[in-house]
């Protein structure tokens with residue numbers, strides 16, 4: 001039995017059908033992950049304090065990914081802040097994360113980018129805070145590409161929650177060690 005047809009129009013038809021099937025399967029898999037909650041990654045964890053002697057409080061909240069990349073970036077960022085005199089609290093985004101954020105001068109929100117969007121655990125956390133009362137915020141997108149596409153929706157969401165969108169960082173896991181170094185350097189330039 002011949003699998004690949006001889007006629008040109010049949011070849012085009014087979015390719016088209018294959019493309020549609022691949023698109024459909026990818027979309028269904030992504031929707032399935034979304035609906036099952038696998039991509040929301042609301043993980044409860046302790047609050048860790050870095051540089052308890054620091055002179056201003058920063059909070060780093062991250063949504064873990066399937067790999068350690070978003071966590072590694074968040075800790076590099078937290079260490080960078082600490083190296084510049086901040087007292088840093090770091091934890092994951094969940095219902096247990098502090099929603100009274102009045103004591104912080106800076107809040108950094110880090111998340112894995114899935115389907116070009118802001119991590120859903122971070123979105124839920126912003127919703128739980130509701131009003132940031134003008135606190136400076138930094139968004140950190142951890143992506144597969146150098147994907148800044150989720151930053152603008154994040155900025156809009158934070159501004160709607162009365163936060164000051166201070167800065168953002170988009171890093172790619174394609175060169176994880178360079179990204180970790182960049183996150184550290186970026187944070188070490190943020191002055192308390």
Ligand SMILES: Cc1cc2nc3c(=O)[nH]c(=O)nc-3n(C[C@H](O)[C@H](O)[C@H](O)COP(=O)(O)O)c2cc1C
Pocket residue numbers: 030033064065066067068069070112113114115116117142143144145146147173
């Ligand atoms: C379901 C899924 C969707 C993804 N969508 C995107 C995307 O839209 N843009 C992108 O740059 N990377 C995308 N990625 C790659 C992740 O952003 C990348 O792996 C990043 O490091 C997230 O952290 P993790 O690998 O620990 O989950 C996607 C990964 C998965 C599993």
